Amino acid sequence: MTIEPLPPGATVGIVGGGQLGRMMAQAAAKIGLKASIFAPDAESPAFEVSAFQHCAAYDDGAALERFAREADAVTYEFENIPSAALAIIEQHSRLAPNRRAMEVSQDRIEERRFLDGLELPCAPYAEVHGKDDLESAWRALTAGNPDTLLFLKRARYGYDGKGQMRIKGAGDLAAARGWLGGGDALLEKGIEFAFEFSILCVRDDRGKMLFYDPPRNIHDDGILRESIVPAPLPDDVMRTAKNTAGEIASALGYVGVLAVEMFAEKRNGGLGAVINEIAPRVHNSGHWTADACTVGQFENHIRAVAGWPLGSTERHSDARMVNLLGEEAHGWQTLLEDNPSRSLTLYGKKDAMNGRKMGHYVDLMPKT
Amino acid sequence: MTIEPLPPGATVGIVGGGQLGRMMAQAAAKIGLKASIFAPDAESPAFEVSAFQHCAAYDDGAALERFAREADAVTYEFENIPSAALAIIEQHSRLAPNRRAMEVSQDRIEERRFLDGLELPCAPYAEVHGKDDLESAWRALTAGNPDTLLFLKRARYGYDGKGQMRIKGAGDLAAARGWLGGGDALLEKGIEFAFEFSILCVRDDRGKMLFYDPPRNIHDDGILRESIVPAPLPDDVMRTAKNTAGEIASALGYVGVLAVEMFAEKRNGGLGAVINEIAPRVHNSGHWTADACTVGQFENHIRAVAGWPLGSTERHSDARMVNLLGEEAHGWQTLLEDNPSRSLTLYGKKDAMNGRKMGHYVDLMPKT
Numbered sequence: 001m002t003i004e005p006l007p008p009g010a011t012v013g014i015v016g017g018g019q020l021g022r023m024m025a026q027a028a029a030k031i032g033l034k035a036s037i038f039a040p041d042a043e044s045p046a047f048e049v050s051a052f053q054h055c056a057a058y059d060d061g062a063a064l065e066r067f068a069r070e071a072d073a074v075t076y077e078f079e080n081i082p083s084a085a086l087a088i089i090e091q092h093s094r095l096a097p098n099r100r101a102m103e104v105s106q107d108r109i110e111e112r113r114f115l116d117g118l119e120l121p122c123a124p125y126a127e128v129h130g131k132d133d134l135e136s137a138w139r140a141l142t143a144g145n146p147d148t149l150l151f152l153k154r155a156r157y158g159y160d161g162k163g164q165m166r167i168k169g170a171g172d173l174a175a176a177r178g179w180l181g182g183g184d185a186l187l188e189k190g191i192e193f194a195f196e197f198s199i200l201c202v203r204d205d206r207g208k209m210l211f212y213d214p215p216r217n218i219h220d221d222g223i224l225r226e227s228i229v230p231a232p233l234p235d236d237v238m239r240t241a242k243n244t245a246g247e248i249a250s251a252l253g254y255v256g257v258l259a260v261e262m263f264a265e266k267r268n269g270g271l272g273a274v275i276n277e278i279a280p281r282v283h284n285s286g287h288w289t290a291d292a293c294t295v296g297q298f299e300n301h302i303r304a305v306a307g308w309p310l311g312s313t314e315r316h317s318d319a320r321m322v323n324l325l326g327e328e329a330h331g332w333q334t335l336l337e338d339n340p341s342r343s344l345t346l347y348g349k350k351d352a353m354n355g356r357k358m359g360h361y362v363d364l365m366p367k368t
Numbered sequence: 369m370t371i372e373p374l375p376p377g378a379t380v381g382i383v384g385g386g387q388l389g390r391m392m393a394q395a396a397a398k399i400g401l402k403a404s405i406f407a408p409d410a411e412s413p414a415f416e417v418s419a420f421q422h423c424a425a426y427d428d429g430a431a432l433e434r435f436a437r438e439a440d441a442v443t444y445e446f447e448n449i450p451s452a453a454l455a456i457i458e459q460h461s462r463l464a465p466n467r468r469a470m471e472v473s474q475d476r477i478e479e480r481r482f483l484d485g486l487e488l489p490c491a492p493y494a495e496v497h498g499k500d501d502l503e504s505a506w507r508a509l510t511a512g513n514p515d516t517l518l519f520l521k522r523a524r525y526g527y528d529g530k531g532q533m534r535i536k537g538a539g540d541l542a543a544a545r546g547w548l549g550g551g552d553a554l555l556e557k558g559i560e561f562a563f564e565f566s567i568l569c570v571r572d573d574r575g576k577m578l579f580y581d582p583p584r585n586i587h588d589d590g591i592l593r594e595s596i597v598p599a600p601l602p603d604d605v606m607r608t609a610k611n612t613a614g615e616i617a618s619a620l621g622y623v624g625v626l627a628v629e630m631f632a633e634k635r636n637g638g639l640g641a642v643i644n645e646i647a648p649r650v651h652n653s654g655h656w657t658a659d660a661c662t663v664g665q666f667e668n669h670i671r672a673v674a675g676w677p678l679g680s681t682e683r684h685s686d687a688r689m690v691n692l693l694g695e696e697a698h699g700w701q702t703l704l705e706d707n708p709s710r711s712l713t714l715y716g717k718k719d720a721m722n723g724r725k726m727g728h729y730v731d732l733m734p735k736t
Contacts, residue, residue: 009718022397026397029417030714048402048418049397049418049419309701311708316684332376333373340662341679344399346400348376350377366684
């Protein structure tokens with residue numbers, strides 16, 4: 001499907017008003033498009049940098065329709081939007097990425113079935129539909145090695161390490177049963193990895209794809225702390241990883257920025273690429289692209305959604321992105337004094353709650 | 369004077385709602401500050417990217433006071449604001465750059481007297497107070513060479529080549545008398561220059577100064593068309609030019625980005641730096657800094673105004689900035705297709721009137 005490019009002055013609707021929506025709105029404004037934000041929280045950070053604001057709940061059909069009618073194209077900032085909301089929007093505007101992309105990535109079981117269908121490399125897993133499935137799934141995956149490290153991940157509404165639990169040994173099963181209750185989940189084998197990384201790919205409506213250099217990602221307690229480019233990935237692993245992301249994007253008929261989180265799995269003294277999860281949106285591990293590339297992920301996402309020519313994803317600098325969580329953001333002054341080649345982004349959030357993403361900084365270094 | 373840094377979430381007021389105000393507002397939002405725009409035109413491009421909007425005339429004292437009281441610091445986007453408006457603002461908020469900087473640069477005669485006081489190099493000139501001064505000023509400057517190229521520049525409200533007239537020979541004097549009427553003007557000797565360039569300097573409240581690499585500027589009919597870095601300036605001329613800008617900024621007790629437009633004058637087979645004019649604000653010839661430097665002019669201006677640590681003005685790429693005037697902006701699609709390493713900025717203006725600045729693009733190239 002090729003789409004008519006939006007003219008400058010057209011309106012791009014963004015569902016979600018957090019920092020990703022905010023940075024997308026700013027990218028839209030840079031290229032002369034008007035941003036319209038739909039978000040339930042009146043204090044959404046994206047409202048104050050956008051031309052139009054729609055403050056309503058995700059199940060407010062009339063508000064969704066008004067928002068969609070006003071927008072010449074609509075995108076979204078996160079994958080936990082009710083699919084029914086997107087169904088209303090796509091009746092009245094052009095939606096990208098499409099609803100299928102969101103549905104696949106908002107449910108870990110759906111996602112895994114989709115990736116299996118493409119025969120793409122993931123960690124060994126078993127589906128768990130309620131607590132009574134748990135023990136047999138555990139037996140199947142541990143295969144006689146009860147100490148095997150497993151992760152039980154709720155099928156839906158997990159992010160930043162939320163909605164998952166570590167299982168190491170039969171002794172953890174009782175707690176896991178209680179934690180899971182009747183919900184659906186994925187039981188997954190822990191991967192022995194050298195490091196984590198992500199592929200950020202942007203695909204336009206004609207199927208053209210560009211890739212940013214993959215960053216190495218450092219998580220702490222499930223939350224991304226740092227992304228560093230370049231990552232120490234051998235060329236062949238990098239190629240495989242990009243192909244993997246490309247296959248996912250093509251299979252979904254994807255338009256916009258797609259992030260694929262991966263493990264650099266240790267294999268016979270070398271490394272291999274294993275998918276962790278996919279995110280149908282701009283991604284925290286790509287924030288450095290706004291500072292270190294000609295055209296960053298936010299602008300390229302908007303360009304794709306608007307049917308515009310994509311910009312170069314080439315990197316002019318090495319970069320290290322560090323998230324500022326909770327009260328860490330209060331140290332902004334020292335952070336800027338410490339390194340003048342530091343680009344700071346703060347999200348305009350009021351309450352520095354524990355672990356809340358308040359901003360990030362990017363240190364730029366000459367390209368190696 | 370050192371100032372208390374504004375905390376994230378504070379409000380920066382910006383007088384003027386054009387593209388410079390718009391890009392300053394976006395830079396403020398990037399670092400977590402709220403932008404508040406004061407502008408008389410309801411369709412001001414800066415309104416749609418800012419948290420607060422004040423649409424009122426520059427002589428509406430009550431509106432100016434409301435705006436100033438709401439803002440924790442105030443800056444401005446252009447030098448043709450009535451000084452009386454700034455006088456009201458500075459009673460209720462912190463103003464930077466200060467009123468003196470604006471007064472000096474909004475009147476060419478004031479500006480020249482100020483620069484003379486600092487013994488800084490300008491073109492030879494004479495003050496003209498009404499048409500009856502014209503002939504004696506012309507005689508003094510031509511000094512027996514009636515073909516000497518001169519420029520008659522109205523003292524106030526000139527920009528983009530407006531408000532000036534070329535005089536070459538006694539035959540132009542009658543027309544010049546009619547054009548000038550009773551106004552004040554500067555009669556200035558044309559400089560024989562190799563090219564034009566500008567110095568962009570940012571100064572914080574403690575007197576710390578940083579300089580961007582000076583771009584070579586190409587004008588057409590008085591309007592800036594291109595700015596290219598690096599400029600072919602010998603090291604000693606560059607040093608002198610930076611010192612000149614630094615002296616101006618220090619003498620004014622300046623806080624923020626200051627632009628000094630200069631001629632690379634041809635001198636005995638070499639080059640010298642001569643001041644053309646100063647602009648107490650972010651400047652069109654510095655737009656490339658947002659794409660080619662760690663911290664661009666808009667963010668550094670806001671950082672200075674907010675009392676924040678300045679960011680590095682270092683350049684990671686070579687760059688060529690091209691203004692899009694009037695209908696040239698309609699070619700955005702081809703412009704983006706022609707070069708993926710092109711960063712496009714459109715200002716969100718509705719009417720592509722002839723010669724109106726609608727946007728610009730920056731081509732990035734590896735640093736030489």
